[in-house]
Amino acid sequence: MTPVGTIRSIVLKCRDPEPLASFWSAVLGRDIDQRDDDWWSLTRTSDGPRLAFQVVDDFAPPPWPGRTGEQQVHLDVEVDDLTASAETVVGLGARTLSDVIDSQTEAPWQVFADPAGHPFCLVSFR
Numbered sequence: 001m002t003p004v005g006t007i008r009s010i011v012l013k014c015r016d017p018e019p020l021a022s023f024w025s026a027v028l029g030r031d032i033d034q035r036d037d038d039w040w041s042l043t044r045t046s047d048g049p050r051l052a053f054q055v056v057d058d059f060a061p062p063p064w065p066g067r068t069g070e071q072q073v074h075l076d077v078e079v080d081d082l083t084a085s086a087e088t089v090v091g092l093g094a095r096t097l098s099d100v101i102d103s104q105t106e107a108p109w110q111v112f113a114d115p116a117g118h119p120f121c122l123v124s125f126r
Helices: 017-028 082-092
Strands: 009-014 032-035 039-042 050-055 075-079 109-113 119-124
Touching (some): 017 032, 075 082, 082 109
Parallel strands (some): 075 119
Antiparallel strands (some): 039 050, 109 119
16 A cells, blocks of 8 residues: 555644653653744654644643543653663653553553653553
C-alpha cells in the first residue's frame, strides 16, 4: 500500500509550552528548535515525528485513568532501566500516577503525568 504521508508532529496542548518543552527535551534528549508565544517544538529525529506544544488557554489535563474519552492519547517512552528512569522523570517534574505494572505477557511499565498533566508511560523491554 502506498502511504498518503507520514506523521510530522505529535502535538500536546498546554497552558504554558516553555516548561513542558523543557521537560520533554530532558526526557527525550532532544533540543528545543522552535520557541514562539503559542508553539514550541523539539527537534525531529530520523526515527520518528517531532514533539510539539501548543497553547490552549482553557487547557485542562486529562483524568487518569481515563476511561470515558477525555484521555485520547498518551505517550509510551521505552527505557532501559525503569527504576532509574522513573527517578529521573520525577526529578524533572513528572508526577507518579501508578505503581510499576508487571504482567507475565507484557514488559513492565509505570504511569506518570508530565508537568502539564499529560499521562505517559515508561516501559522497559529489557
